[in-house]
Amino acid sequence: MYKYNEDDQRIVEERAAQFRNQVKRRLSGELKEDEFRILRLQNGLYLQIHAYMLRVAVPYGLLSSEQFRMLAHIATKYDRGYGHMTTRQNIQFNWPALEDVPNILDDLASVQMHAIQTSGNCIRNISSDQFAGVARDEVVDPRPYAEIMRQWSSFHPEFAFLPRKFKYAFTGASEDRAAIKFHDIGYRAVMNEAGEVGFMVYVGGGMGRTPMIGKLINEFVPEADLLIYTEAIMRVYNQFGRRDNKYKARIKILVHELKVEEFTSRVEEEFAALNNEGAVPLDRAEVERVSAYFTDPDYDDLPENNAALEQQLLDNKDFSFWYKQNVLDHKKPGYAIVNLSLKSPGVPPGDITDVQMLMVANLADQYSFGELRSTHEQNLVFADVKKDDLFDLWQALKELGFAEPNIGTLQDMICCPGLDFCTLANARSIPIADQITRRFDDMDYLYDLGELKLKMSGCINACGHHHVGHIGILGVNKKGVEYYQITLGGDATDDAAVGKILGRAFPEDEIVQAIEDILKIFIDIRDQGERFIDTYRRVGAEPFKIIYEEFSLKGAGL
């Protein structure tokens, strides 16, 4: 993974010092809260219901074991012994004291980490395919470009006070695992016939209260133009994005209001002008410098088939379930990609304790070249595990509680912190997630359901990505009472779609039953082996609406 040079290191250290000064000025009263708020948000520091919350950047989801140990240390020393993996591959701490945050930043800087631009109306931490570099379907490794973009966007002087937050995602594989069409800008790295790298650029995707699918505005931005083209998009947005209404301030609204043709022509015009003014193209040499940090680790040459593993799979049914559900093919023969499930009954999705972090760091050292990844589905990944080691690793993960064989199933839901923590939320989400995990705990049933993306948000801001859940749950509030709306048919992948509201919202004590009823209908009408999303696309919402009749009309009438 990327290693900071002196300059990179100095920037994070100077950032920590700058923020220390800002905190000091806040505590002395020199900075008013409405001034400090903008500054602290640009450093990922929110004021939540109970306490401050600090969001630490995990650039494109890549972590070393050393970094993960430091996160464990922070959880122990400054928090209540746990952290929370977010839906943008970052990690949040829910209980730091304001006075401690500068010290946390120093600790982070000591392991080449930071909280720069993890919130605020600026370019946020960049997310990426969690299987970058090891996926079999990868065309171009997006990580070097994500790192170059991380550097370019860090303290970019022109774009620190945008109309609204701004999120980039990268993929370089044929399957989109980074939801690039639901980002402000999504980049798909591709290769042309001459073997040159370029980017398909999607603009104006997003969730929130107005979900939209990103529009392809350029099919091939050459590597050399990546930053200039991005600058052109950002400048058009910074000047013309709406600032009169924060709910209409995202770039998706600008693209929508201008129409994509006009938006694109403004970007092209700005791009031409920037080139005319002597903009500096991205150097091939710089791409090569950064790419050198993302070469393959020291793999052994191993046969693809492993007789011992085959035998273990035959001998142990639980191991074989886990293998089938949580382990993926690796580009290198004899290796595998292992998903660590952070979804188990009784634990909020994505939560991990300090002790678990330390154990995971040790396992990463032992089994996966000392690295791990975070995923936007709030799980962790060991990207480079020898097939020989899988059985031992599985046993270790079972003890940690991270071997639930539920990746991609209904239990692998993503979920925002909800009203238990968040000032924006209308309803709790974690307790509903817990009810669902407990209700649907029969693995045979879950496997029979097949791939099913359930995503839940506690409010319309959609941090839990409910719009792109095959089944989405949205918390709403009616006269002080929490209700839950169901959407069906969302999809974050290449077949991007925004889920549609099924009907009235359900109260807390009915929502899980409603989900169960939907699944019963699905099982009745699905074709053999069909995924929920495919059934939905085939038959539409109508057959599922019958649940309202059977619910004796107890719904809220929303």
Added chain:
Amino acid sequence: MKIIKDKAIVEDSWVHYHGEGEMPDGNVIVSLKVWQETDLSGRRIGLQLEPDQHPKDISDDLDNFELIAINFPTFHDGRGYSYAKILRDRFGYVGEIRAVGDVMRDQLYYLQRCGFTAYEIKAGKDINDAIKGFDDFSVKYQVSSDENLPLYRR
């Protein structure tokens, strides 16, 4: 009034006039409306742009202005950063570009990187503290008005 100019604290030699009351004597910074509607002959003129007044609308008139002030009614409205860049890079404006309004220490590093050269620090903030904001970072990744080459080529 003291302002920061070329990274030093100096006495300001300009006064603002945005159309209310009598126009003061001396070098005057005026709003677009005043400039369009008032006889300003014989004076040195600065023009103040609001966030919804784009520099392209005055690009043919830049020779008239010894300075251009860009107003930040709130510091989280960042349009002025792009305006300064465009004034410098696109229209070749070489006069003073001054940040006015909700301007304090924490923006100076960004502002100077975008081509601003003067700053009216908002009331209630210590200008001697504010000037330290230029030094928040000693390393910068990007090309900008103050830097012709990206970090990796320096």
